[in-house]
Amino acid sequence: MDQISNISQLFAAQKYKLTPQREAIVNILLDNEKDHLSVEEVYMLVKLSYPHLGLATVYRTLELLCELHIVEKMNFGDGVARYDLRGNDHSHMHHHLICSVCGRLEEIKDDWLVELEERVEREYGFNVTDHRLDFKGTYGTCKRTGCKKEKANKAVS
Amino acid sequence: MDQISNISQLFAAQKYKLTPQREAIVNILLDNEKDHLSVEEVYMLVKLSYPHLGLATVYRTLELLCELHIVEKMNFGDGVARYDLRGNDHSHMHHHLICSVCGRLEEIKDDWLVELEERVEREYGFNVTDHRLDFKGTYGTCKRTGCKKEKANKAVS
DNA sequence: GATTATATCGTAACGATTACTATTTAAGTT
């Protein structure tokens, strides 16, 4: 099933309406799946296809998408909330690599934490429902300031 | 060596002064090592022993401590920055368990990620300098709303 | 002791987010 009708069903299941505004916002997120957009960035992009849309609606819609576990609200330390589309199973968040030279943010979509979660359960009596794993560091190719240009676009942490 | 003289040396090494205000703030952090205090909380606590201290000084000092890698600035999703004392080796941040029933925040001080960091290096050509690992979930003892009282104190995420 | 740099204080300014009121749109009812 394609993403948008999948999401549409999630809305319906909770008696939420997939209004044109909400659909426009979801499409922006799908079109920029690789990025971690801020509210302001979503707002700018969505205004291209839906000029009349208000900022408050973006905030409300992203909050709703969060509640439905379609996106994850994250904070990478740059003062704005960023939103990350969850996978189709909506189970866990992916892991992140954050380059401190160029600011690039890459995702690891596998779940590397299965074993550690079992260990947490065993040793701490703690049942894990979600996790967050970020690595900060540098790409080998970035050590010689290879990709500083990107930094302006998405400064992170 | 005790913590405060250790920190004192770190200040001196970078030609920063350990003023009475800064020392008062550091002591609050040491006295509440287990917690993850917000700026406002540090401000309230430090005012008990140093009533004249200003809020801006708290912000500046915590920023400085961050720069010296004595504390780590974190964001658990409740809208305020929180600060966590790093270990004595100042190498890596600890992992966190965040209970979604009671809001409790526990630390795992071991580093469970050595292997995964090697894997990141190998598979992604990414050299890790720091990491962040949070688990969200529930304690077995919390499943029956065992400790809701604490929630008011430190709502997280 | 004069000079210069560093740190603090209090508050104003800023910026992201939330709250609020009026208006619009959709859904349900007779």
Added chain:
DNA sequence: AACTTAAATAGTAATCGTTACGATATAATC
């Protein structure tokens, strides 16, 4: 189809954490 009720949007004002700024105080240097 008109009426009623509920849900969603728009625009903006208010809130709140954080940062910036000018004035003052403290410490270091000569």
